[in-house]
Amino acid sequence: MDTTTLAAFLAVDLLLVLTPGADWAYAISAGLRDRSVVPAVAGLIAGYAGYTLLAVAGLVVIVASSPSLLTVLTVVGAAYLMWLGWGVLSRPAVPGASMEAMSSSSSSRRQVMLKGAGISGLNPKALLLYFSLFPQFIDSAAGWPVAAQTGLFGSLHMVACAVVYLAVGLLARTVLKTRPSAARAVTRASGAMMIVIGGFLLVERLVG
Template sequence: MIDTTAFSWVEFFSIAVIHFFAVASPGPDFAVVLKQCIQQGRAAAISTSVGISCGILLHVTYSLVGIGLIIKTTPWLLNILLYLAAAYLAWIGVSALRSQAHGQTQVSTTAGKPKSLTKSFMLGFITNGLNPKATLFFLSVFTVAISSDTLLAHQMIYGLYMAIATAAWFVFLSFIISHKRVRAFYELNGYIFDRTMGVVLIVMAIFLILNS
């Protein structure tokens, strides 16, 4: 008899890889952390990073509740959701593949009026938490990678991991992007992360359709 309570490291690894490419790709979250680091300082950027991670928890909660309701009440809607998720993943994957290299942009190094850490936190939370595309992305990821037999407690562990990993990533960036040379290199080569994530998302979409 299969032990359904065993933690699936395969699922966890899949979630971790997908999340890594998503969080490492330059986007609004990276932009706001960069802005905070340059204009408000490292402490503000770290506080913003924590706010972003809390926004991740908000998306994870929506995703878990939505998937649970679909599975328990109207399972046939899951197939519709799967195709919508595949279409969405393919769309953002293709969009990411179109990412182009761009030249260095001039960023003002003039520090603005310092904000409180609470305001910096809320900036990160609002930037990530109120992004509807992020909600749909996390719902799609959970639908693709997580089995309907996976315990809710394990799904919560996945979500908590993504929130902690997100915070760790942006806190790490807060320490390095204040250096001009590193920031310039990242801006010039950010398209590489976009294109890599695009390939991963398109593969996910194809896998989802073939196994639906």
């Protein structure tokens, strides 16, 4: 596989990762909960790791070609996203408040990580990303097995997500830490974004 192909994949992938969405919203809300940034991003990456394993195994093609299974994934993922968004919207984080003590417990970190994994792992858009984007860059004449190329693309995507989402979460924490009112507003906006995205996915699948 040549460097031109890898560079082209990274350019397209970074463009997608840099587009705000549910992952951004979760990273921002986690950033306002002080030390929960890393486990939140780790959870998001864990969800994509699952998709990478599915893609390497070739199961992504099977799942993506099943309309009924995609519908189930969409409904579950959208409902979960809307539920999380409502929780964020109704209980906005305030930097430096009691959430600081809560975020230090291992059980809370696990909960934050599991929620992140649920957001990325139940998002059917991620499945379609792996299904539609990766094959465009697979080179059967490269001398690499298709599974190895798929694994490499999945790893690069996870690294890009980790860098961008950590930056988003830490930036939100740094900029808004001394501005409680702005932090509440941004957190509520993040929660609202989750609800809107979840509703859009639900309507798109059920009506479309």
